[in-house]
């Protein structure tokens with residue numbers, strides 16, 4: 001079900017976003033004037049062949065990487081207008097991240113990992129919301145465990161809770177199921193989807209996996225640094241078919 005209000009605002013958007021790596025013979029246009037909007041309360045997956053620019057798009061849109069021209073905004077804030085200190089604060093306060101490699105601190109407990117970004121920002125999580133997020137991801141009995149005492153799936157659930165607990169404007173997830181078996185992956189994807197449909201969180205996820213993309217409300221397909229197609233209410237079979245047709249189009253072009 002697409003729980004999107006027709007008048008939903010834009011959580012993040014890029015306009016003519018261009019990113020070039022290298023110069024001369026090694027020059028690669030990783031993003032070629034990309035215009036894309038992520039609506040509030042929507043779960044978007046970004047897919048496309050290896051090297052098409054998915055990670056670069058995510059990193060530029062999340063303020064993790066610089067770009068050459070065009071613009072990125074999170075809500076109404078233009079990232080290009082921010083200095084490094086302001087960008088760091090924006091990432092900390094308004095963006096949640098989930099990475100393939102979990103990125104938890106091994107010496108902290110699950111609870112300390114979940115609340116770390118807010119602790120660094122000098123903010124306290126709303127206790128009721130913290131309880132809600134922790135029970136949603138099924139970690140209530142594991143809060144005192146350190147990452148080494150948790151399974152991969154549980155560690156990624158800690159990372160999802162950490163991303164959600166500050167109620168960020170947007171969560172960016174980069175291959176969040178890449179290191180998980182299919183059952184643990186399905187759980188993590190289910191939590192991300194629930195956060196969108198039950199609490200209106202905005203989520204953008206880069207993935208190679210048509211099954212993972214099937215959890216999203218919308219899939220944007222990139223090829224050669226540009227959005228080339230889009231699918232609403234995707235199913236894994238339809239995503240796979242479109243990926244195959246993009247592959248054969250790029251082989252024949």
Ligand SMILES: Nc1ncnc2c1ncn2[C@@H]1O[C@H](COP(=O)(O)OP(=O)(O)OP(=O)(O)O)[C@@H](O)[C@H]1O
Nearest residue numbers: 021022028030048049050051052053054055056057
């Ligand atoms: N630091 C870099 N220096 C030079 N070229 C880079 C760099 N990072 C990425 N590229 C190039 O930019 C293009 C886009 O890379 P990007 O990692 O965004 O693709 P991707 O779609 O995420 O790939 P994958 O699915 O394999 O992770 C590729 O051609 C890549 O080789």
